[in-house]
Amino acid sequence: MLKHLSAAGVVSVVSMAVATPALAQDGDPLVAGVEAAFPPWAYVEDGAYKGIAIDAMRAIAEDQGLTVEFKDLPWPSLIPALAKGRIDLLVTGLNVTEARAKVLDFSIPWWENDDEVLVAADSDHNVVTALCCGATVGAQGGATQYEWLQANLVDRDVDVTLRAYEDYITAVEDLGTGRLDAVVTSTDTAEELIDKGRPIRIVGTIQQNQPQALAVQEGDPKGLLAQLNAGIVNISESGQWAEIVKTYSPQASIRPIPTTMPDYVDSYQTPIPGYTP
Incomplete structure (x- = not known):
């Protein structure tokens, strides 16, 4: 639902490969x-992959004796x-949905998110006018x-x-030029965009x-879930996960792992590979 809703009428880069230093099991x-235009989860800076999901995957790979390469795709x-x-x-910050659960299998969940309604910093829009009344709203195509x-x-x-939009960076740029009245993102x-100095502000939360x-x-088919789940638990218990999150999102609250998972995710039914509640 929408928080702070004050009126009725609105329903609340580059493509490269970077290997970890870990040893592969099978060579x-x-x-x-990854989508390398999705800060703070995955992005490219000075020719290197960075972000919460990137560093966490490197840590999981090292913990489990795997080698991983990152491939940037739209x-x-x-x-x-x-x-x-x-x-x-x-490994990009991927929301779990019922439609996706029909074609993919998921690891234990490591995060939960809400969505924010963004407007330009000098905009007169509030959460109501940003999402109604002739407004033009942008979001990443195919995203939740x-x-x-x-x-x-x-x-x-x-x-x-x-x-x-193909990515949120472009959407926010169009927000700044007046092509959009609002952008909705996680x-x-x-x-992260506000911390990086983008001239935007949050007017409401979904x-x-x-x-x-x-x-x-x-x-x-490759039997990866047991290792991924074990690695997620290990980096969480060691404190490494919290360090990674705080590096890229200092204001974030560290949620207990695993976070909640919907019942429709078949790969999360007992026994969960590599994880004992």
Whole structure:
């Protein structure tokens, strides 16, 4: 639902490979798909992959004796590439949804997110006017934020124009030039963009409690879930996970791992590979 809603009428780079220093078990590195334009989870800076998901995956690989390479793909290509076995896992901050659970298998969840409504820093919009009344709203095409806007605004005949973007950086740039009235993105991405000095501000929160996890091909044909789950637990218990999160998102609260997971995720039914509650 929308918090701080004060009026009725609105429903609340580059492509490269970087290997970890860990030893592979079978000689072949795992190919981890990322969207390297999604701070603070995955991005490129000075020619190197950085971000919460990047560093966490490196730590998991080292813990489990694996080797991993990161492959940057546009967001709309990531899930199809994994479903077809063109990559081995997906490590960008990936929201768990029922539709995705039908074509992917998920690790134990390591994060939960809400979404934020962003406007330009000098905008007069509030959370109501940003999402109605002829506003043009941007979100990443295929992302859960775009799907929420489509289902809760466009499909309910709220007077908005919804635009899909390949990444949120471009959407926020269009917000600054006046091509958009609002952008909806995850809380951690919104906070990261503000911390980096983008001239934007948050006018409202869409409370989602959306779990995020790593993903592998449906059926886990390479048997990765047990190692991924064990590695996630180990870096959490060692404190390494908290250090990684705070490096990229100092204001973030560290959630207990695992966070909650919806019942529709088949790969999270007892016994969970590599994890004993």
